[in-house]
Structures are given as structure tokens and as C-alpha cells.
Amino acid sequence: MPVFEYKVRDRGGKIVSSSIEADTMDQVRNALRARELFIVSIKAPATGLQGEIKIPGFDSKPSLKDVAIFAKQMATMIGSGVPLVQSLNIMQRQMENPGLKKIVKQMRTNVEGGSPLSESIAAYPKVFSKLFLNLVRSGEVSGNLDSILERVSAFLEKDLAMRGKIKSALTYPTIVLTFALLISYFLLTTIVPQFAQILYQLKTELPPLTQFLIAVSNFLQNQLIFLVIIIAIIVFIYRSYYATHSGRRVVDAIKLRVPVMGNLIQKSAIATFARTFSLLLESGVNVIESLEITKGTAGNAIVEDSIENCKNAVIGGDQMANSLAVSPVFPPMVVSMIAIGEETGSVDNMLKKIADYYDREVDEAIEQLTAAIEPIMIVFLGIIVGMIVAGMFLPMFKIIGTLSQQ
Numbered sequence: 001m002p003v004f005e006y007k008v009r010d011r012g013g014k015i016v017s018s019s020i021e022a023d024t025m026d027q028v029r030n031a032l033r034a035r036e037l038f039i040v041s042i043k044a045p046a047t048g049l050q051g052e053i054k055i056p057g058f059d060s061k062p063s064l065k066d067v068a069i070f071a072k073q074m075a076t077m078i079g080s081g082v083p084l085v086q087s088l089n090i091m092q093r094q095m096e097n098p099g100l101k102k103i104v105k106q107m108r109t110n111v112e113g114g115s116p117l118s119e120s121i122a123a124y125p126k127v128f129s130k131l132f133l134n135l136v137r138s139g140e141v142s143g144n145l146d147s148i149l150e151r152v153s154a155f156l157e158k159d160l161a162m163r164g165k166i167k168s169a170l171t172y173p174t175i176v177l178t179f180a181l182l183i184s185y186f187l188l189t190t191i192v193p194q195f196a197q198i199l200y201q202l203k204t205e206l207p208p209l210t211q212f213l214i215a216v217s218n219f220l221q222n223q224l225i226f227l228v229i230i231i232a233i234i235v236f237i238y239r240s241y242y243a244t245h246s247g248r249r250v251v252d253a254i255k256l257r258v259p260v261m262g263n264l265i266q267k268s269a270i271a272t273f274a275r276t277f278s279l280l281l282e283s284g285v286n287v288i289e290s291l292e293i294t295k296g297t298a299g300n301a302i303v304e305d306s307i308e309n310c311k312n313a314v315i316g317g318d319q320m321a322n323s324l325a326v327s328p329v330f331p332p333m334v335v336s337m338i339a340i341g342e343e344t345g346s347v348d349n350m351l352k353k354i355a356d357y358y359d360r361e362v363d364e365a366i367e368q369l370t371a372a373i374e375p376i377m378i379v380f381l382g383i384i385v386g387m388i389v390a391g392m393f394l395p396m397f398k399i400i401g402t403l404s405q406q
Contacts, residue, residue, distance in 0.1 A: 004028045008037040015040065016113045019106060020123050035119060062100035062127050064163075068156035070100065071132075075149035084145075085111050103127060116140055131276060131293050138283045148283055155279050162268065162362060169366045169373075176377040180384055185220065187388045192217040195392045204399055213391040252301040256329070260372050264365040266329060269303045271358035274334075278351035287314055303329050320347075 005019045006028065016037075022028045025042060032039055062070075070091060077087040088108035095101035107120035118137040121128045132152060139148030196214045199206060206214070219227070241247035256262045276297050280290035291311040298304045306327035313323035321339035324330045334354055341350030 005043040006032065007040040007042075008032055009040055010037060010114060018109050018113060021103075021106075022123070031123065035115065062097050062103070064156060064160055066097045066100050067127065067132070068153055068160060070095075070104070071149045071156065072153035075146050075153060078149065079146035084117060100127070117145070130296055131280070134280070134285055134289065134293055135283050138285055142284055151279055151283065155275060158275065158359070159272070162271070162359070165363065165366050166264070166268070169370050172370070173373045173377050176381060180377075180381045183381075184384050184388065187385070188213065188217045189220050192388065192392065193221070199395050202399060204395055207391070207394045207398075209387065209391040210395055213388060249301040249305070252303075255300070256302060260365075260369050264362065264369055265300065267358050267361045267365050269298055269300055269329065270331075270334060271355050271362055272297055272299070273303065273307065274351040274355035274358065278348045278355060281348040281351070287320075306330065 003019050003021050004025065005017070007015060007017045010016055020028055020031060022031065028042055029039065073091060074087055077090065078084065082090070085108060088104055088111060092101060092104045092108055095104055103124055106123075107117065110120040110123075111117060118133060118140055121133050121136055125133075135148050135152050136145065139145035142148075192213055196217065199210070242251050255265055258265075273294055276294045277290055280293060281287070285293070288311060291307055291314065295304050295307040295311070298307060306324065306329050309327070310320050310323040314320055319339065319342050321335050321342060324338060325332075325335045337350045337354055338347065341347035
């Protein structure tokens with residue numbers, strides 16, 4: 001993202017020079033005016049050969065793990081009585097990620113100039129989520145920034161743990177599928193043509209399976225580029241369709257119905273919803289804004305629609321449980337617990353219990369997924385290799401049988 005340098009005059013009339021990341025000049029002006037600063041000058045980033053040369057890997061985007069570590073360490077230092085500017089200065093010196101190091105440096109400069117930490121965070125929406133931003137704002141207002149950052153860190157660590165478990169569950173089938181495709185390609189483009197040449201020389205009648213394998217082999221040898229183009233077109237069409245409003249809802253609805261995987265997606269969405277919503281309410285964010293932020297973390301259009309309907313119901317004066325009861329995502333147990341929480345005034349505590357329960361459910365769903373995928377992938381690999389072997393040896397058996405009869 002381009003970095004704009006600017007000079008502004010603050011409320012006390014002091015000239016302050018700094019920089020900010022933004023896509024356009026208008027975004028810079030709007031951000032500075034929102035902070036009630038008088039703009040003296042804004043310098044656009046250099047372009048062309050005079051611009052900054054970025055080498056991949058030396059200015060990498062901070063990962064979710066980097067942000068979690070940042071929140072954890074900031075919470076520890078602020079809770080220990082270290083001033084905010086000094087905490088940012090320490091974080092800047094020890095940051096390993098170059099991109100985050102640069103961001104923390106800019107944040108320190110902004111805070112030194114009198115800006116609150118939340119305004120500096122708001123300048124980097126691609127690094128710090130809306131959830132992170134609103135919680136920091138809440139911490140600044142309540143004076144509990146250290147405890148808020150501690151909660152954010154714990155939340156991000158749980159989110160990372162869940163993502164890690166899901167990735168681990170999908171690693172095995174991905175590796176098996178990759179090897180299956182590579183082995184199949186090798187057999188079809190190297191072994192099958194040699195067998196085909198021998199069979200053609202013997203002038204024997206080929207079974208349908210053998211003819212099919214030879215046709216696939218010829219296609220892969222001569223039309224591989226065409227196959228790559230077809231796959232690229234299919235991927236492009238899928239992404240274009242998924243980018244539409246209706247397409248995303250159709251695809252996400254199908255994902256929720258896929259055996260085993262759909263169950264995992266649903267339970268993971270409920271756990272994320274409950275944990276995020278609970279954290280926001282506990283940190284003092286109002287219900288409407290909490291639901292809006294939580295919707296952005298759902299990752300599934302059907303879940304987002306359910307949360308949006310819930311938010312509209314609350315705006316209209318209805319209870320959340322009544323809206324979630326008609327949702328295809330949230331089961332009766334979740335709805336009942338939220339209803340009890342609304343009646344007793346302890347929605348955040350109920351949501352914590354829901355999140356803990358569904359964290360365990362996600363673990364069980366991942367185990368089920370792993371148990372189901374392993375035999376499926378083994379059978380798939382066996383079928384692919386078995387078809388190739390059978391297709392090549394069936395005519396050989398026929399030839400041997402004919403020779404033995406003579």
C-alpha cells in the first residue's frame with residue numbers, strides 16, 4: 001500500500017510531520033480531517049524508477065500469528081506500567097516481521113504526535129481487523145487497554161489453533177491426492193505409451209478400458225496445454241460466480257450440506273460467532289455494533305445472513321433468540337442458551353459456554369473428517385492405479401491365452 005507523507009497543524013497550532021498508508025490521496029485527506037487536523041501539505045509516494053523497490057519476503061504482510069504476538073506483548077508491557085510510546089518503541093526494535101516493524105514504527109510516531117492508538121490501527125485495515133480496532137477503542141475509553149489486548153491475544157490464539165487443526169486435517173488428503181495425480185500422470189505418459197506400442201504391433205483387439213487409457217494418454221501428451229486452459233477457465237468462472245451476491249450464497253449453502261465437511265464448517269462458524277460476540281460484549285461494545293463486527297468474521301454467506309437478520313431483529317426491539325431460531329445454521333441448543341442469557345442478562349457468559357462446547361465439537365468433527373478421508377483417499381488411489389494396471393494387462397492376458405491354445 002502506498003505511503004503518503006504529510007504535514008498538519010494540530011489543535012494547539014503545532015506543525016506535525018508524519019506519514020500514513022492509504023490507497024488514494026482522498027483517503028489521506030479524509031483520515032486527517034476525521035482527526036480534526038488542518039492539512040498543510042500531503043506528498044504522494046514516488047513512482048517509477050524513483051519509487052521504493054520491494055523485494056518479496058523483505059516487506060511481507062504480517063500474519064495473524066504476528067498480530068497475536070503483538071497484542072500479547074503489548075498487553076504485558078502496558079499491564080506492567082510501561083508507557084504506551086515506550087511499549088511501541090520496544091515492540092518496534094524486537095519485531096521480526098519487516099512489514100509489522102514498519103507499521104509499529106509509524107504507530108509510535110503517530111502516538112508521539114498525540115493520536116490515540118486506535119487511530120493508528122485504523123490506518124492499517126488489512127493488518128488489524130475491525131474486531132481488533134473496536135476492542136482497542138473500547139479499551140482506550142474504559143482505561144483497560146492492557147486487559148483488552150490480553151483478551152484479543154487469547155482470542156487470536158484460539159482462532160489460530162482452530163485454523164491449525166483444520167489445516168492439519170486437510171494436509172494428509174492433499175498430499176495423497178497430489179501423489180495420486182503425479183503417479184497417474186507418470187504412468188499415463190510414460191508406461192502406457194510403451195505398452196500401447198507393443199499392443200499395436202501385436203495387432204490384438206483392445207478392451208474398452210485399454211482404449212480409454214490410450215486415449216487419455218494421447219491427450220495428456222499432445223493436449224496438456226488445452227487441459228490447463230480448461231482448468232483455468234473453470235477456476236475463473238467459479239471465482240467470478242462466487243464473487244456475486246447470489247453465487248456466494250449458493251456455494252456456501254452447498255458447503256454446509258457436504259457430508260462431514262459441512263458439519264465441520266457449521267460447528268466452526270458457531271464457535272467463531274460465540275467467541276467473537278462474547279469478547280465484544282464483555283469488552284463493552286454495544287450489541288448492534290458487536291453483531292455487525294461478528295458478521296464480518298463469519299466467513300460463510302449463510303451464517304452472515306443469519307447474523308444480519310439477528311441484528312435487524314434487535315434493532316426492531318425483538319430478541320436475538322427469536323431470529324436465530326429460524327436460522328438454518330444455529331441448532332436449538334444454541335438458541336435456547338442465548339434466550340436464557342437474554343432473560344438473565346448474562347449473554348456474554350452463555351456465549352462463552354457455547355464457544356467452549358463447540359470448540360470441543362470442532363475437535364471431534366476434525367477427527368471424524370480425518371477418519372473418513374483416509375480410507376477414501378486410499379481407495380481412490382487404489383482405483384486409479386488399479387485401472388491403469390488392469391487396462392494394460394488385460395490385453396496381455398488375452399494374448400497369452402491365445403498363444404497357449406495354439
